[in-house]
Amino acid sequence: MNAPVRISDLLNVPRRYLVDVHAIVDRRPIAARMHTFAAGGFLLTGILGLLAAAGLLNGHVAAVVIALSGMSGIAGATFAFARRSPRKPSYLSGGLYYSLPWLLGLANIFFMGVGISSAADLMVAWNTPSGIILLLTGMVSLTGLALITGKGPMRHALAGTLHLAWHPRPGRFNGQSADTAFAQIDLDAPKLGANRVEDFAWNELLGFDSCVQCGRCEAACPAFAAGLPLNPKKFVNDIAGSNAPVQYAGSPHPGLPEHREQAGPILIGEEGASIAPETIWACTTCRACVDACPMMIEHLDGMIALRRFETLEHGATPGKAGDLFDALRETDTQSGNPLPARLDFAADLALPLMKEQHPVEVLLWIGEGGYELRNQRSLRAFIKLLRIAQIDFAVLAEERDCGDAARRLGDEIEFLRLAQANIATLSRYSFRSIVTLDPHVAHSLTRDYPSLGGNYQVFHHTTFLDGLVREGRLSVEGQLNGRVTYHDPCYLGRYLNEIDAPRALIDKLGVERVEMARHGRQSFCCGGGGGGPVTDIKGKQRIPDLRMEQARETEAEIVVVACPNCTTMLEGVTQPRPLVRELSEILLEAVERRSS
Known part of the structure; x- marks a missing residue:
């Protein structure tokens, strides 16, 4: 799949790194300081050292600055090494990641030595003992870093930098996390969804290859914590490893046999696939992995692409998902109930209907909650609050399911049918805003519907109630x-x-x-x-x-x-x-x- 390449997008990297990435990194202050000293110290010392060697930095002040920068980098690298020794936290990966701290430390020593000797005019002859030690330090560190750029940590750091430039969801960088809708697919395409690496856009693959295996997504994932067969860190590396020599040295998907975790060109849906079906269906789409990732990887885009393939191409949905799809197709509701029955719980409340009373200030979206006994209590309480506050409101009764469940289970066709039907229904009425008790409905109406022509002012009821108070x-x-x-x-x-x-x-x-x-x-x-x-x-x-x-x-x-x-x-x-x-x-x- 293709995605546009604009060289000018590289100009976005500094701000996205310093603002958006570090906003996530800073959630763990100790790790953030380590990252700042280790990575920042290495980059700054390298740049200053090369400038000094080229004769562009001179004097004792420059030498002191280079020394301070180098010592900061060494301190950060030492802390990074100590964090993994003698026993690393379970969410961190091992393998080549053990080599990165000491390679960065040695590289800092090399650049610091070159920079100080050049800036302070204390040139060290390469045939002296100190010169030989400095030369060997540079050769070992820089060669090592070059080697792990091929299929180790430095490769992913480089991919991560490019990922920030050509991120598949640029809306994530506006500070509001507003870009959360899944992209529509071409329903006339020969394949719906993805089951091979080539089914993804190049910048999506770049994102998956940006994983530095820090394990923040693993630590945040509720499915992993509960022992379900999903590790989001392993998941993105399963995809990246199908097209590249990725070395994964982290935790597996819980409860899956080893032979289910072999990399290969087929991602899902066939024998020998690298990702087990249980893995993609264990996800609750809670977005904790995406929100926790300092590399800003879109785990869920990969998850939904594979679900779409399994659902639309194979009809392979587990458990009672098939029953839910049948109910949606037959009744437009998840519960299988008639649309008007959602108001039966409020027969004594004499709810005003949009078809009898509009325009109104507020359209109250009852949704699936009207069919469920426990959530009927919440709806009744909210309706009473609206009346106490003297809000001019009405209900539809004819709304279909919003399509959230269908879309997240991979049935994009059913989502589009439901969404377009709801948009057509809403177009017949006049109202100022929609209020719902269901965050899933609020998200669908706010983020999913606009691309289909449905643009509304939508409030979750907590936001609306806060305004009334x-x-x-x-x-x-x-x-x-x-x-x-x-x-x-x-x-x-x-x-x-x-x-x-x-x-x-x-x-x-x-x-x-x-x-x-x-x-x-x-x-x-x-x-x-x-x-x-x-x-x-x-x-x-x-x-x-x-x-x-x-x-x-x-x-x-x-x-x-x-x-x-x-x-x-x-x-x-x-x-x-x-x-x-x-x-x-x-x-x-x-x-x-x-x-x-």
Whole structure:
């Protein structure tokens, strides 16, 4: 596949490296300092040393600067070596990565020696003992670095630099992580999705080859933590290794036999493929791997491309995914229920319908939550809050499933059918904004639909409620007590970048809010995304059980949630656990207490 090449894009590298990459690297301050000293010291000392050798830097001041730069590089390299000795963290790769720190350290010594002697006019003769030692140091270090540029760490660092220039998602560098929609595919193409390396665009492959095996994606991945057969670090190296001599020295995919992990030209779908089907279906599409990656690799683009091939070319979806597709095709809903039945739960609320009352200020998207008993409670609470705030709203009742599950399970055809039908329905009505309780719906309407002609102002209900409280249309201050923790939904936090509104609402209630170790953009998935509940890939543990254990560690009495999937998954935990409550429900309780 082709992608444009503009040499001018190289000018974007410095800013993207210094701003976007380091924003991720800095999440681990100690590792960030190590990276700054080791890589920055090496580059700066090399440049200054060569300038001095060329006669462009002279004097004792220049020599001191070169010395300080070189010592910084040596300190960073020493720290990097110590970090892997005597026992490296499990998420770090070994192999040639053990050689990189001491090669960088020796290279710093060489450039520092050359630079200082040249700048201070203390030229060292190469036939003296000190000259021979310096020469050998340079030969060993630079030869070693050249060798591991072929198929080791330096190769991936070089690929990573070029990846920043020609990133397949340039929208990621605007600081808002807005570029999260999956690219559409040509439905008339001879092959749908990807099962070979040549099915990817060259800059996508460049991204996969940028992996420096730091293991941040592995440490962030909920599927890996639960022992499901997925290691995102191994996954991108499986793809990169199918077309290049990549040496992988990290953790395998949990629970898979060794023969399933051999590199080859076929990625998936045939005997001898390098990636097992269980691996791609274990992913919850939570985006933790992408968000954690300092090389800004798009793991999920590769995952969805392979899923599309398996689904559209082979019809090979596991578990109950086939039943979900059947329900979507037959009824336009995941549950298999008629469209109007989604309002049965609110028969006593006399909900206004768009077809009877428009234009309106707010279109409330009921969605799949209207069919599920537990999430009906959340919807009822939110509807009551809208009425207390005197919001002019109406519901559709005729909306189809938004297509999120179909798209993430690889059925792009079904996604397009549902999305286009919803866009046609919405075009018949006049409203100012859409509000939904489901972050997956909010993401689809906000990020997936615009490329199809559906452009709307969409609010997740937490953002909308926060606005109502700020405007004084709802009063909730100081009405509750107790200790609570908030679980960030992946599609609200990482995808839509909404971290603050739910916390602002909770903080007004009078409760003590405590954070789980994994929160905000680094939140831990509930296991309910990406079709996980229907693919049902088995692991050593359940992802929601792991998340609830993190909640228990806070000693909170209540876990506040803001997503119907999260509510279902976390309430399904059978071990002793805190109470799970949706944010609308506790806000309604606070409002009613204040008015009583």
